[in-house]
Amino acid sequence: MLKILLSKALLVTTTQLTMILIAVASIFLVFIIIAIIKMYKLKAENKKLMETNAFKDIDETYKDFTGGHLYGDN
Template sequence: MFNNLFSISLIVSTTHLTMILIVVATIFLVFILIAIIKMYKLKAENKKLMQTNAYKDYEESRKNEPSGHLYGDH
């Protein structure tokens, strides 16, 4: 009798664990999808910023600055 009761509770517990794992996996999948969408949005924004004049002006100003090396540029 005890053995039969234990196997029934084990089946219920396995079913519950399976459902919990499915829910957790779904939540992580949603987080991964949100991260991928944000990555593509940031990549598009970065591409736009790289094409603006402000970035080009910054690059030009960096070329005119000394390197900061104490012994000169070798």
């Protein structure tokens, strides 16, 4: 008798299962939407930072360091 009561208590109807799956899917959908919004915000911020002069002021002239004391050319 106890086995029958226990097995009936653990049964889940299709309606209950559907409701649980909808709730879980909704939570994951919210997380995905938040991640997409953050991705676009970070992309816009990265684009704005790349357009500043911080990366354009780098001296790009080549310097030959092979004549240093490490190579014995003194």
